Amino acid sequence: MAQKLSEIVICDNCGHKNTKTSTHCINCGKQLYPDYYKGLWFRNIIITLVLFLLPFIILFYIINSEVTIHFENQVKQGLNYSVDVNAQATQSFLDERKRDLLSISKLDIVNLDEVHTKAGFFKRIVEEKPWFDFIAVASPNGNIVFATNNIKESVKDRNYFQKSLKGKFYNSGIFYSHVLDTTAMILSSPLYNQYDNIIGVILASISLKTFYDLLLDLRIGKTSEIFLVNDKGIFLSPSRLGGKVLEEYGHYADDPNPHTGAGGILIHRDYRGEKVICAYRKFGEFQGYLVSEMDMNEALAPAHKLKNVMFYIFLIFGCVLLASSIFFSRQITALLKNLTGTLKSALDDIRRKKDTIDTINVELRKRLRDCESLSKQLRVSEEYIRNIINSISSGLVAFDSEFRITYCNDFVSNFSGEEEVKMYDNLYKTFPVLQDKEIKNRVDNIFLDKKSFRIRKIPVTLNGNNVILSIAGFPIKGIHDITGATLLISDITEQEQMHVQMADYEKLSALSQLALGAAHEINNPLLGITSYIELLLEDEKDVEKKARAKEVLDSAYRISETVRGLLNYARPTPPKFTKISLNKLISETLSFLQHQPLFRKIKIRKLLSDAVPQITADANQIRQVLINIVINAAQAMSNGGTLTVITDKVKFEEFVEIKIGDTGIGISEENLKKVFDPFFTTKKGEGTGLGLSISYSYIKNHNGEIAIASEPNKGTEVLILLPIRQSGKIQSEVIE
Secondary structure (H helix, E strand, O other): OOOOHHHEEEOOOOOOEEEOOOOEOOOOOOEOOOOHHHHHHHHHHHHHHHHHHHHHHHHHHHHHHHHHHHHHHHHHHHHHHHHHHHHHHHHHHHHHHHHHHHHOOEOOOOOHHHHHHHHHHHHHHHHHOOOEEEEEEEOOOOEEEEEOOOOOOEOOOOHHHHHHHOOOOEEEEEEEEOOOOEEEEEEEEEEEOOOOOEEEEEEEEEOHHHHHHHHOOOOOOOOOEEEEEEOOOEEOOOOOOOOOOOOOEOOOOOOOOOOOOOEEEEEEEOOOOOEEEEEEEEEOOOOEEEEEEEEHHHHOHHHHHHHHHHHHHHHHHHHHHHHHHHHHHHHHHHHHHHHHHHHHHHHHHHHHHHHHHHHHHHHHHHHHHHHHHHHHHHHHHHHHHHHHHHOOOOEEEEEEOOOEEEEEOHHHHHHOOOOOOOOOOEHHHHOHHHHOHHHHHHHHOHHHHOOOEEEEEEEEEEOOEEEEEEEEEEEEEOOOOEEEEEEEEEEOHHHHHHHHHHHHHHHHHHHHHHHHHHHHHHHHHHHHHHHHHHHHHHHOOOHHHHHHHHHHHHHHHHHHHHHHHHHHHHOOOOOOOEEEOHHHHHHHHHHHHOOOHHHOOEEEEEEEOOOOOOEEEOHHHHHHHHHHHHHHHHHOOOOOEEEEEEEEEOOOOOEEEEEEEEOOOOOOHHHHOOOOOOOOOOOOOOOOOOHHHHHHHHHHHOOOEEEEEEEOOOEEEEEEEEEOOOOOOOOOOEEO
8 A cells, every 4th residue: 555645755856755754865865854953053153153253343343443543633633733833933934034124124214315325234134144035125116226136127016015115014925926037935014214204115035945944844754745835725835745836736636625714634635646634724924824744544554554463363263253153052052952842842832821811811901991991081070170170269278177188279379378288288287377266266167067158258467468368168078977178268359459449439530520510610700800800900000909919810820720730630631642852841841940939949950861762652741740740849948959850761671760859848658648649738728739649640641650759858759650652552743
């Protein structure tokens, strides 16, 4: 009977049929089943090499990078130091040559015709100081009148000549001179005669060989070089490796000029096309740059050597690690092979138990989602109720039978003596205001009476202020007894003050109506009386009778003034806002009043600040306020004194202030509280008591403030604050 198909394994290589128990093909010898543990052994070797070699490879690259950066920084520092030292030496050399030239720029001659008398002096300077090639003197028209090298060209169009002819020392920098047919550096200075007049220009040519030798003094490395370039990157001095002055670029010709800005350190290609590290600095004397360079290969040569040493060390370590990983991987693979059988049976048992646990977890997740939904609804409801309670504009506090706080809203902190209301603190300790005898008695009895209570209005002291509270208490009933209580505390101070103000307003309204009626009844017959007396004064010849009639007329005028004040108080007219100059209005008002008899013994001081801008106001009302206050001040100084008026802009606010002070008799503290009340006056029989009341009304019409400070026998000061602009008001023409 043939073997069953399920017990036959066909070889992939030759197609021979083998039994299921065979591990290798009987025909070709190929392994029929893949060796899992051989693959595991190979993976272990790879992983071991990766885990152990990768950190060393990373370390290799980090060390190599840091060493490269270190050596590169050292080279950069050396190059930068070279630039600094050369810049200082070069600048010092040029400064000395400048001083040399300036020291001979003044001669004891009168004009250029005498300059030849100094020929020997100039030649000695050139011979004794090898850094000058020649010295020449040019006339104001640019012609060379003397030169130690006998040049006769005109320098009229040269920039250095034109600059020095205007009185300035000038350094031309390095350029190609057509006069000398070579590169040159010319120093020029105005030439002064013995009277310090400019009679020409003195020129000195710097010896470029001496100058270039100065640049070549400092070198670092075999490929390092120091040279000058102009702002276009063209050589101003020869380079060590062959750069030509004023002919070649100091950088690779196809690249943009790297030498820009004030200076720096960078890597670029030089004129040979080699990659170099370059340090450069702007050199103002030539409108160019002082450059120090070194080839990258030379700069990083020590780093490359160290990199090779590290590579061989890591290579040896890698070989040792590879041999160790092969040995230990074989040991570990054999151990895993023995454990696999045991683990497989254990995993089958775990898989069966996992299916049971998964079924239980599905049910638990369903129950958990239901609980989370209920918890979320509860939190939303709790937050909604808490927001409702916190939105109440009265303090709400709950406490238990031992008077410990169990809940409170945000507003209740206004009545607390503590910075923060803490749960389960004592009620009376946290809220001292409840220690009032009447309040405490009602709160204590709420657990005995088991009834709510309400105190509609009770004055107490809260945080040092006198306030009026309304308090209501409500018991919290449990299943068998009262478990706690809540208090609702409201501050009704403003409401009570409003009631008082409303009563005052009703009194003032009635007084205004009375004043209006009385003013109309008095004004009509008073007009006839004053008109008749004025006619009598015109016709009366008797001096005594005329004087008595004048006294009667003055009394009538005072009655008219009182009536006018009553009308203004009872029926004030709306202000007419315009742009006004406050300082000018004050000056005009004081100028008008100072000639009155009342001001004969009074000295007026005006301190009007220029910082006060124009303001929007009713000029007539502000003028009337000033007149009322100034006259009051003058009447307080009947024996003479000083009236001071000060204006200024209030810092950081859109207000101006007026201060009117006197040195009069002052106002007592008791009377100071009543000065703005209608008909209140301390001038017995001489005033109506409406001046300050009307002034107060006018200032309030302007959305301003008025205050009075006074001390008996020391004087009085009135402070007025007026806004610069009246928002929402129609402005008419400007009144200067």
